[in-house]
Amino acid sequence: MKALLRTAEDCEVDPVVLRGVEVRNQAQKKILFRKITAKYGNDLSGLVFAVWGLAFKPETDDMREATSMVLLHQLIGAGAKVLAYDPVAMDVARKIxxxxxxxxxxxxxVDHQYDAIKGADALILVTEWKCFRSPDLHLLKREMxxxxxxxxxxxxxxxxxxxxxFEYSGIGRR
Incomplete structure (x- = not known):
């Protein structure tokens, strides 16, 4: 989106619609944190969150503009501990x-998706990797x-x- 905005501006075109999309994209990245604080309050000290997926989309290690970047800053800034797993982006995560x-x-x-849930207060799905599609709910229930x-x-x-x-909270769902 940022590249499209830059291209439009370079061509001296007013990218009104593109700017609106970018604003919405940035706001969307904050929805999960609002849902989390609605449940647990603003002080997340002592809470542990399992995060599945760090890349901005499946099948890549690209974390630029990823929701996980915003979410982890919010969670840790509020005092939470985060256990995170991504099938491909772990090396990038260690660097950034x-x-x-x-x-x-x-x-x-962590090295495996189920290592992230041990002792977690909540599981947060951020990236829709295939390996996260059918979680072992019995294992989650036992370990969380x-x-x-x-x-x-x-x-x-x-x-x-x-x-x-489990309590469930999705995006745009009840």
Whole structure:
């Protein structure tokens, strides 16, 4: 989107619609955090969040403009601990997230998606990788401290998640 904006401006075209799309895209990245603070409050100290997916889309390690970048800054800024996994973007994540987050345990990059849920208060799906499509709900229920799922991609069936004993929050869903 930013490249399109730049191209339009370089051609001396007023990109009104493109600017509107960019504003909406940036606002969209903040929705998950609002849902999380609506449940837990603004102080997330002592809470652990499992984040599945760091790349801006599946099948890439590109994290530029990724929702995870905004979300992790918000979560850690509010005092939370984050356990994160992405099938491809882990090396990039180690390079771009602040070293002190990693050194002080605010952000733990784990080797497997289910390592992220151990002791977590909530699972947050950020990127819709295939490996996240059919989670082992029994394992999640056993390993998580609290049973909440924030589905940032509307990948899960809310009824199925709720019937398994989890609170469910999707985007634009109840």
């Amino acid at each position: 997230f602040p070293k002190d987050w990693l050194d002080h345990g605010h952000l733990v990059l 401290r609290q049973k909440a799922v924030f589905d940032g991609r509307n990948q899960y069936d809310p009824k199925e998640i709720k019937e398994a004993g």
